[in-house]
Amino acid sequence: MESSEHEPLMNKTSSKSSSVIESIKGCSLVGMRIPKDELRRKITMPEYLRFGIRDTMAAKDIDAGKHHYVETYLHAGSEGGGGDATHVVAPESPVVVFVNSKSGGRHGSDLISRLQDFMGDEQVFDLHNVKPHEFVQYGLACLEHFADLGDCCAKQTRERLRIVVAGGDGTVGWVLGCLGKLHELGREPVPPTAIIPLGTGNDLSRSFGWGGSFSIKWKAAIKRILDRVINAPLGRLDSWNLVISMPAGAELDTPYALKHTEEVVLDQDLEIEGQFPKEVSCYQGVFYNYFSIGMDAQVAYGFHHLRNEKPYLAQGRIANKIIYSGYCCKQGWFFTPCINDPSLRGLTNILRMHIKRLNNPNWELIILPSSIRSIVALNLSSYASGRNPWGNLKPEYLEKKGFVEASSDDGLLEIFGFKQGWHASFVMADLISAKHIAQAAAIRFELRGGTWRECFMQMDGEPWKQPMNNEYSTFLDIKAVPFQSIMVKGENN
Secondary structure, eight states, rough: OOGGGOOOOOSOOOOOOOOHHHHHHTTTTGGSOOHHHHHHHHOOOOHHHHHHHHHHHHHTTTTTTTOOOOOOHHHHHHHSSTOOOTTOOOOSEEEEEEEEETTTTTTTTHHHHHHHHHHHHGGGEETTTHEEEEEEEEHHHHHHHHHTTHHHHHHHHHHHHHHHEOOHHHHHHHHHHHHHHHHHHHHHOOEEEEEESSSSSSSHHHTTTTTOOOOOOOTTTTHHHHHHHSSSSSEEEEEEEEEEETTTTTOOOOOTEEEEEEEOOOOOTSOOOBBBBBSEEEEEESSSSSSEEEEEHHHHHHHHHHHHHHHGOOOOOHHHHHHHHHHHHTSSSOOOOTTTTTSSSSSGTTEEEEEEEEOOEEEEEEOOOTTTEEEEOOSOOTTTTOOOOTTBBBBHHHHHHHHOOTTTTSSSSEEEEEEEEHHHHEOOOSSSSSSSEEEEEEEEEEEOOOOOOEEEEEEETTEEEEEEESBBBBEEEEOOOSOEEEEEOOEEE
């Protein structure tokens, strides 16, 4: 281990806090003083809107819910004289909740029941049955359709809407990605998103002040968190587009976050070390927290497949972390003398990296340390269940390295490396920092096979095995998505 004098200056105050304390803090008894009826009135849509959204989504037909508008809005308005339906009032802060019923140690279904009892079935969706893109395509479109017909209540409901996602980081990213399509279609505003943490790591939740866990046992928790959703301030979150251009013909078992796409034209200004493939297959995905290459992704890949094959072994956060630790040892993360195995060598054998710095159009070659076996591009200050491997760096160190203070909305990724398991363990314990490499507004990785047949990657916790070619290079391009996600900040911000 390197002497501490070689580590960067860091604020030694730990950034971690106990998940138990966070849960108690988040679900404090203050929530019991929130008037139930008043809160319900603020967040619940009028019945005709709820039923209109329900029928439109069920039929996947924009006109399927129109009769609720006609019957409730126009007919009721005409009874008051002249068709004026001003008696239909939009809620102060309407809320729609998406719940991953498989998250939270199987408490997701209990949370759905509690929420539906509080605010009705039509505003609470089980992601096992209703996908977020269906809500965007049909549910929000129903409100927009009513608004186009002159419904002021629907218009205001659409403009004031806030979304809550109950699940892990993957679930939150899924919903944010679907909401992001609204930007592309010009269907703004995009509803802000709040989080109920039900996953294992919950780094997005931690980063925006929603804590690391949510206790279903606290009766006041539902009211407390919904009150925070409608009253908390907003923040912004960068998201990052990843494009993989690889030689055609190789099979890629992609995670959910990666989709096959049309061939993407790469920036030809860069000098490449290998050969560009004659025929290319391209995959595209978006991440919000991190992307990594190397041994950490290999460990995650082994854990992911074990959990899928033997789900009875992973039935909670503690069990997951014990199994994950076992895979760290099994994959050679801690024991590195087996250098005859290419999978245990440093990434510099296969990897070349260029970056663009903020407000600089030129690519810059970055020489990677020969000792690193995992490289991470991080967007948030929370990684691996609340750790901060980049560290809280002091101003003098930032100035010396040419860095700026890290933020989730600064248009930059923090790039760092892990040397091996012991180094990663000390980093995660806040004893030392990770190996700082760069901050970048765009990244180009070039992967060359050589004796390597494959390497491992992961994006926001979704790992995959990336095939490599001895003759042709594989390219990975990362750049910021041109719009940011709007997040609701919890009380810790």
